[in-house]
Amino acid sequence: MRKTESLRHAAGSLLVVGLGGTELTAMERAWLKLVRPAGIILFRRNIADVKQTRALLAEARRLCTPRPAAFVDVEGGTVNRLRDVLAPLPSVEAVARAAREVKRPALAREHGELVAHATKAFGFNSSFAPVLDLGLPESREVMQTRCAAPDAAGVVSYASEFLAGLAAHRIAGCGKHFPGLGGGTLDTHLATPSIRRTWQQLWSEDLEPYRALRRQLPMVMINHAAYSRTADKQRPASVSDFWIDQVLRRRIGYRGIVVSDDLEMGGAMKFMPIQDAAVATVRAGSDLALICHHPEPILNVFEALIAEGERSAAFRKVLLKRARESERKRESVFPKEMAAPLNTPQFEALRTRILRFDERIAKIASRDLEAEPMRPSIVEMT
Numbered sequence: 001m002r003k004t005e006s007l008r009h010a011a012g013s014l015l016v017v018g019l020g021g022t023e024l025t026a027m028e029r030a031w032l033k034l035v036r037p038a039g040i041i042l043f044r045r046n047i048a049d050v051k052q053t054r055a056l057l058a059e060a061r062r063l064c065t066p067r068p069a070a071f072v073d074v075e076g077g078t079v080n081r082l083r084d085v086l087a088p089l090p091s092v093e094a095v096a097r098a099a100r101e102v103k104r105p106a107l108a109r110e111h112g113e114l115v116a117h118a119t120k121a122f123g124f125n126s127s128f129a130p131v132l133d134l135g136l137p138e139s140r141e142v143m144q145t146r147c148a149a150p151d152a153a154g155v156v157s158y159a160s161e162f163l164a165g166l167a168a169h170r171i172a173g174c175g176k177h178f179p180g181l182g183g184g185t186l187d188t189h190l191a192t193p194s195i196r197r198t199w200q201q202l203w204s205e206d207l208e209p210y211r212a213l214r215r216q217l218p219m220v221m222i223n224h225a226a227y228s229r230t231a232d233k234q235r236p237a238s239v240s241d242f243w244i245d246q247v248l249r250r251r252i253g254y255r256g257i258v259v260s261d262d263l264e265m266g267g268a269m270k271f272m273p274i275q276d277a278a279v280a281t282v283r284a285g286s287d288l289a290l291i292c293h294h295p296e297p298i299l300n301v302f303e304a305l306i307a308e309g310e311r312s313a314a315f316r317k318v319l320l321k322r323a324r325e326s327e328r329k330r331e332s333v334f335p336k337e338m339a340a341p342l343n344t345p346q347f348e349a350l351r352t353r354i355l356r357f358d359e360r361i362a363k364i365a366s367r368d369l370e371a372e373p374m375r376p377s378i379v380e381m382t
Helices: 003-012 026-033 050-062 092-101 106-121 137-143 152-167 200-206 208-214 240-249 274-284 295-310 311-335 344-373
Strands: 015-018 037-039 071-073 072-074 176-177 220-222 259-261 290-293
Touching: 003 295, 015 026, 026 295, 037 050, 050 092, 050 152, 050 176, 071 220, 072 106, 072 208, 072 274, 092 106, 092 220, 092 295, 106 152, 106 220, 106 344, 152 200, 176 208, 208 274, 220 240, 240 259, 259 290, 259 311, 274 295, 274 311, 290 295, 295 311
Parallel strands: 015 037, 015 290, 037 071, 176 220, 220 259
Antiparallel strands: none
């Protein structure tokens, strides 16, 4: 394979991309065939029903590199791209609180199993969940009900069971948002938060879920926050060698897939151009770079990775190595084929099971509130 062709293959195989609608356009088919990305991520704009979603994924997968990822965000609560086409799932906070209240950690495992069944039914092989951020007061307005607990032990208790539920049905989970957004007051979709937690706080609290679950996590997502009281004070973690290579890879010893959060988010793009961010996240140690919304930045990033590989022998070596490692990891994490579809009775049975689980969690919450009437009600993100 010629050098340029090798670089093009490597660059594409490190990208996970979003699509515009419920069907591929001719332009999307053309650039997917050119880029040959490592995977696809779908959002509500792409999902009308189960048959259409599976058809879209099947066609897009054929234009990806071998063993592609098919991602969707299904955490439960407000972050559930399948809520309108299947059924609502309770939030992470609600399930974790209910599990503690009735002393049944298996509720978190059931939560994971239902997410797994839902994502597989629509043709996905991974959900970007669970959230491992601490539910601290500073981030409450941003994170709302997405966090399991304010302490690391509570997060680990929930996430370990949830991940086991996913794994039982061969759906790959992803711990997010490393190294932790619990101390953040700004939304990384819009800005680059500067989180002022000390290294000791981060290591013993925010990073403890990643340390405890490092062998159970198929993937870890890196966020776009900066940590002003650590060794890398200004750079977002997603482009930081300190956070990805030194802390996650070396100190924690994580060996799974590392994926950047969406590089189109304000937390990255307000810090540096997206092309520079993509080069930086690959150089720092990411196996996959996420670009969720528009074709222009996808193509710009693709060409930027190739150009940097042609300009710099050192980066070319990194890019090719990362592509080989990413391929090896994808082969171990993602099934070769899309899961078989459910028939109508099976799909309706899944919907019923999800609705009943949601009702059970709500009943436990109601009982808890009746026992402690002064406790604030759970606020759901709109």
